[in-house]
Amino acid sequence: MHCIKSILAEASDALTLVSDSALLDAEILLCQALNQPRSHLRAWPDKPLLPEHLAAFRALLEQRQQGIPIAYITGNREFWSRDFQVSPDVLIPRPDTELLIELSLKLIPADDPVKIIDLGTGSGIIAITLAAERPHAQISATDFSLAALRIARLNADKHHINTIQFYQSNWFADVPATQFNLVISNPPYIAEDDSHLQQGDVRFEPQTALCAAEQGLGDIKIIADAARNYLEPRGHLLIEHGYDQQQQVQTLFKDLHYDNVQTYTDLSGQPRVTYGQFMSGYPV
Template identity: 70%
Template sequence: MPHINALLNEATQRLAVISDSAALDAEVLLCLILGKERSYLRTWPDKDLQLEDTARFWTLIQQRLNGMPIAYITGSREFWSRTFNVTPDVLIPRPDTELLIEISLKLIPKDKPVKIIDLGTGSGIIAITLAAERPLAQVSATDLSKAALRVAKLNANKHETTHIQFYQSNWLANMRKEKFNIIVSNPPYIAENDSHLMQGDIRFEPQSALCADDQGLSDIKIIVETAINYLESGGYLLIEHGYDQEHQVQSIFKDFHYDNVQTVTDLSGQPRVTYGQWHYRIETHLSPFKP
């Protein structure tokens, strides 16, 4: 029977052709089979494995060789130090989105019951994290996908944030007219002809949560326009976007007369989140995108 170290070495060699983190991938998948932490693999490198465990391990390795993301194989991904369930019905949480959380938390007071809504919640990572970090906040979340909402509700139960209100809605389209202090969204922002869609994990993720018309800007325009009817005066809209969309997104915010429009860079130095503040004006606002 093969032992742990030999199995990991062979799996790492095979995975190296498709993964930049081949050794980590192999360890994560073996831990999934064994129901152990990674420290166990280092403590018992010479431990022999049962044949059935070995067979199950190679089945998972083959899935990874076929390109299946680790998060979809394991059914989970960490975000903001919490583990979230993920399925192919939702995007895989990424570190870039933690910037959206950081900025939001700076704008949300700890001692006041503000109202927050997360648009296109997917697995619920944004809404759940904000609800957990700001217990006094009244948090809502929308998604057009029923399957995504099922995952989000499961994660809300897992992290004891069951007070979040979930709604099936295309952005704000099905929401009753109420006002929020914070509107936050990580919408689709990749152009449909972008070459990145054919690379890596992204090939397996739901395209509806990734791609948007108008070179990736159509959903951002909808959100920026409709949010002004749902924001309290002085409230903020925050949107995650592509690294090359900073100027276009800022222009969209300014076209709809948001104030204090700013873009923040991620850990890689790439423009990643743009936000602006809405102040109520008496004059009627007409969409610059409509005749």
């Protein structure tokens, strides 16, 4: 009979060709099948698996062998130390996006009822995290996908956040006329012909949330341009972008008369988020 230790070794070998973290993937999938935390695997390595648990694990393992991302198989992913529900209707949260949260929290006074909008919220990780960390903030979140908004609302309920205004909207198109202190977005920024779209997890993620026209800059241009009509004087704009788009995004911000433009690096040291401050007074 298979025990925890032996089945993990077997599964890890089976996943080596499709994953850079084969053993971790196997452990996560086995925990899903057993409905147990990873500490259970450490505590009981020689515990035999019941036939129903083994069957459930093999079904999950087969999905991973097909390349389906772990987050879509388990239905969740951690972000900023919180667990979020995900589905193939939304992007999988990535650690690099936590940079947006770090920068936002530095800009938002803890007790100030600032107005924030998260454009293209997806699973809601940015809006919900900011709402939890800054409960006095007034937060709006948009997505053109109703399926994505359903996931975002489920995540807001899961984390007992009931203060976010969700809008089905293509960026600002259907947002009520409001002035925000902070506009924040992790928009699509991959060029439509980028070879990386045929590799790894992104093969299974929604292409509309990944790809943008104009070599990945199309949506960034739309957001940065329109945001000037929605920002309070001295308001802040934060946009995540590709590692190789720093110069283009900075030039775009400056051409649109944003001040104090600067780019911040992610955990890998890659340029990832560009900031601009709109002082107002310029023609838009």
